Amino acid sequence: MKLAFLIASRSLTSRKLRTAASMLGIAVGIGTVIAIFVIDHNTNLSQERRRSEDSARPDIEITPLHSNPAGVLDISRSLESIPGVLEATGAFFNGITLVRNERPIADLELCGLEPGKSETFSAYRIAEGRDLEPGDTEAFLLPRGLATRLEISLGDSIVVRRRRPPVRGCRDGQIVTVDEGGARDEDQVQSMRLVGLLAPERLGRRQLAITTFQASVKLFRDDHFLPIFWARLSSSTTAEEVQRRVQSDFTVSTPRFALAGEALEEKAFRNGVLASAMMALLLGLFIIFNSMSMSLNERIRQIGLLSALGTTRAQISAIFLAEGGILALSGGVLGVAIGLGLAALLKAYRITTLGLGERVDTFEIPLPAVSAVVGLGVLFALLGILWPLVKARRLSTTEALRSGRADFKDLRQRTRIGVYLVLVILIPLGFLGVSHLVVGGTQRMLLILLKAGGALAAVFGVLLFCPGFLTRATRWVLGPWSRLFRLETRLAESSMTGSGHRIFTSVTGLMLVFATLLGVKSITGSLQDETRQWADRALPPSLYVRSEPLDRMRLLELEELEGVRGVVPLTAEINSPFTIRGVEPESLARTARSAEQHRLVEKLSAGDGIVLSEYLARSYRYRIGDTIELPTFDGPRPYEVIGVSDAFGFFPDNRKYGLIREADMRRDFCRTNDSLTQLAVILEDGAAEHRVEERVRASLSSLEWLTIKRASAIRARHVREIERDFFIFDVILLLIVCLAALGMLNSLVIAALERRKEIALLRIIGLTRAQLSGVLLLETISIGLIGGVLAALLGVPVSWIVVQGLANVSGLGVAFELSPVLLIGCVLGSVLVSLIASLLPLRQAHRVDYATAIRYE
Amino acid sequence: MSQTATQPIVAASDVDKTYRMGEIQVPVLRSVGLEIAEGRFVAIMGPSGSGKSTLLHVLSGLDAPDRGRVLLEGHDVYALKDRARTLLRRDRIGFVFQFFNLVPNLTVTENILLPAMIQGQDPSERPPELATLIERFRLTGQADRFPHQISGGEMQRVSIARALFSQPRIIMADEPTGNISSRAGQEVMELLRACRDERGQTILLVTHNPRDAAFADRVHFLKDGEIAAHTTLEDDAVNEARILDCLKELDV
Secondary structure, three states: HHHHHHHHHHHHHHOOOHHHHHHHHHHHHHHHHHHHHHHHHHHHHHHHOOOOOOOOOOEEEEEEOOOOOOOOHHHHHHHHOOOOOOEEEEEEEEEEEEEEEEEEEEEEEEEEEEOOOOOOOOOOEEEEEEEOOOOOOOEEEEEEHHHHHOOOOOOOOEEEEOOOOEEEEOOOEEEEEEEOOOOOHHHHHHEEEEEEEEEEOOHHOOOEEEEEHHHHHEEEOOOOOEEEEEEEEOOOOOOHHHHHHHOOOOEEEEEEEHHOOOOOHHHHHHHHHHHHHHHHHHHHHHHHHHHHOOOHHHHHHHHHHHHOOOOOOHHHHHHHHHHHHHHHHHHHHHHHHHHHHHHHHHHHHOEEEEEEOOOOOOOOEEEEEOOOOOHHHHHHHHHHHHHHHHHHHHOHHHHHHHHOOOOHHHOOOOHHHHHHHHHHHHHHHHHHHHHHHOOOOOHHHHHHHHHHHHHHHHHHHHHHHHHHHHHHHHEEEEEHOOOOOHHHHHHHHHHHHHHHHHHHHHHHHHHHHHHHHHHHHHHHHHHHHHHHHHHHHOOEEEEEEEEEOOOOHHHHHHHOOOOEEEEEEEOOOOOOOEEEEEEHHHHHHHOOOHHHHEEEEEEEEOOOOEEEEEEHHHHHHHHOOEEEEEEOOEEEEEEEEEEEEEEEOEOOOEEOOEEEHHHHHHHHHHOOOOOOOEEEEEOOOOOHHHHHHHHHHHHOOOOEEEEEEEEHHHHHHHHHHHHHHHHHHHHHHHHHHHHHHHHHHHHHHHHHHHHHHHHHHHHHOOOHHHHHHHHHHHHHHHHHHHHHHHHHHHHHHHHHHHHHHHHHHHHHOOOOOOOOOHHHHHHHHHHHHHHHHHHHHHHHHHHOOHHHHHHHH | OOOOOOOOOOEEEEEEEEEEEEEEEEEEEEEEEEEEEOOEEEEEEEOOOOOOOHHHHHHHHOOOOOEEEEEEEEEEEEHHHHHHHHHHHHHEEEOOOOOOOOOOOOOOOOOOOHHHHOOOOOOOOOOHHHHHHHHHOHHHOHHHHHOOHHHHHHHHHHHHHHHHOOOOOOOEEOOOOOOOOHHHHHHHHHHHHHHHHOOOOOEEEEEHHHHHHOOOOOOOOEOEEEEHHHEEEHHHHOHHHHHHHHHHOOOO
């Protein structure tokens, strides 16, 4: 082992630049992925922790449209029969009073839950006593602290009386208070026995008593009550999908505390970040493997020499493993340090996997994922360094000593298939396992990833299985230069076609990086285009006013202002299950700008119709002519979808909304625009926003509270936010561009080292410095060009697939648009990275002591 | 670039060269002076480490001396800038090495054409002298092969063919037979001799093989970085037996 470490350490220290480039390659590869894993883990953890600490955690809440629904006890079972709903439970909350010796001792909330569901929904934890069981109709649970305070012990019975706060509702435009009920006094009380005490977490933190759903329904059976149902969904199911299944009877909502990171767009975003991390991992492992295995000829000669001197294969393996081990472990340690440092920086600058600006409160290291990444990195480094040993087994000692010629072209088909399987299938699958890629949401998302992976696999397969492709590509690229630089072109060509392994590595590295870059930038561009198009539709020159309540006279005054086309009151608003605004057709008619818009306003004025914003319609897959039942006090009220349009009704910043006639909203929800707090002031064509804003401010100067947003500012902010949210991609891209540059640098350094003698010879027989530079630069430019063009060939279909997929899952009307500037930039970027990476090796080539190189190497 | 008839084609005066490895200094050449007339075949002999190859490198403009001057066709080689020195080497000198030093990814023909390619010739153009050279060096069947596909003797013949192709006035050969069989070595030396006899090229040979040195017109012996002047052999005096005597005399 002493010999092994001696030779290994000498080998590492004698080629400092190569060692440094290899180690940095390993470190940056590992570090990039670790940084993303750590920040993603902590982003989620922080979101999770910030969720309400005193609530259960269902994926969705399902509310019946009718109060006192029939067969309430069976609803959970019928919900569980919906594909994708894993488990459901009824949850009922209402007010009770605890009575001891006929005296009320506490007013509490009673929560009815189905027994045995607490763990599934993280509702509570029993600290003492037992949990509720099926058939328990007189048992209840109390938070331990509350029980102590009320001096109620386990096993004590106590009288529970229902409280009946007046139920407010809306009937035919009139607010009604339901205070009549047929309940007899004796039905309002029930004796219950305390069977368990709750730990002070989740529901156990609240002032409530928990009993079985059945018992709570029994207690409130003849009252006006509206139970809710909680459900856990499979990772491939969305709230929207469940909503479609239960459309006519229930509304489905995502609890407030489950929103962050779980909305479809956010899932898609996180998947994008993680997919980029996978590219970084793939690239990193690829570069690590190649860094270690690239100096194949030199190593094979070394094996030949050691073998000739009587070193056994085991000893040779030990030498190589020692070198690989030192390099991989030090690279791994450095990688972990870089990864954690970078994650800390990302945290500090609030760059998260949910976009920029999200606060990350925690800094935990997901050890399994980090260990897996480091393990993979080290494994690939060792595989890379052992690769020459495998190759050398096919050569005799004298063959190995004499030429050591072994190249990528010589790979057997079986080996190629092995490499392919590892890089294209095993690593991505392993990555999915480790990263918990957010497939949840829909299987469509998985399909997108598969399609994109398929495109990658196809291009990668061509490169791997058709080694002649790169040779031909080299000739095509170098061809045009041969007229100007005949000698340089020929020498560059001979070098490139003779170093298939090196060229494959460099080209593939650049291709992966710039395809990712093209993909991310195309997606950002497409989203920005979508936002601009939406803004063109939904944001005519206008001002959005939010203020303390205004009377109608003020509105009329605003309408008279110079530059104002009309004012649309948008105060009447409900959220059930999405934002619905009540609008007055007359005010819309004043601001309509086309015949089509006028027709839509006409339809709306007929009543009982709803106009949906495009985003909302796409998200819920509603079409014109569909009926949506909105929950009202008297049960569901059908509304026909009469239009899908963004032309009216937007108010910052919700793009998912519906519009109904104000009279209908008054009738069904008792919400009106009588007292105005939200207005859209639509401007005349050509009117200057800031001038009109000044006039509006002057007109409303007597108000104490007033905010005005300009449409142009909203538009700019929406576009800017996409860029801001995608900033983490820029960080990842920067890292993987560095990684590719390092890989390229390593490849060129190794090439320069291996070609020292050739370079020396050429210089001796008269090649000038300029000609030598020409040869190396032509080679570099060609690699960059081939990598860039392949990146475009891969990046364009992948971007198209991802953008189509994004449109499919997010409900955004994004369309793939190919920017020629981006495409050219991608190819030029690839060439530029190659050129930058070639500067050091070029300098090294010029500093070759050719007298020594020619004699001793 | 022309020179007068009396002027030597290669001249070195007072050349010192010391290799430094950290604090250790190894003097390789000490006050070496040498003149080689045009059209002569000069061999430099000496034991390993005597500075033979270093002298060749210094004379060819590859390795600058610490002191002294080297004149090539009257040009002070190390007073020239790198580019001019490179061009002088390209146009005037052909090199033959012990380890052949062929470019592995170029064919035999392309390796022979390499100096011409460096001078700007199109590699697809095959001048008639190429065919002559290939035939003369018995490389006809190997013309389109790569170096790793031919034998050591053939590689060395390619290397000499490359050195001769652009018809340089000087050929510098560093142990050209050191890595090939004695039969192939004999062939190589005959080819070098023919260059001098038939084309009037100047040959500077570095060797430790008395049989190879016997092909020269003049033999200088180098010991401990100095030319042992009293043992220089010239013309008729150059034969294998005398060379061996000299080596014995020098205690080599």
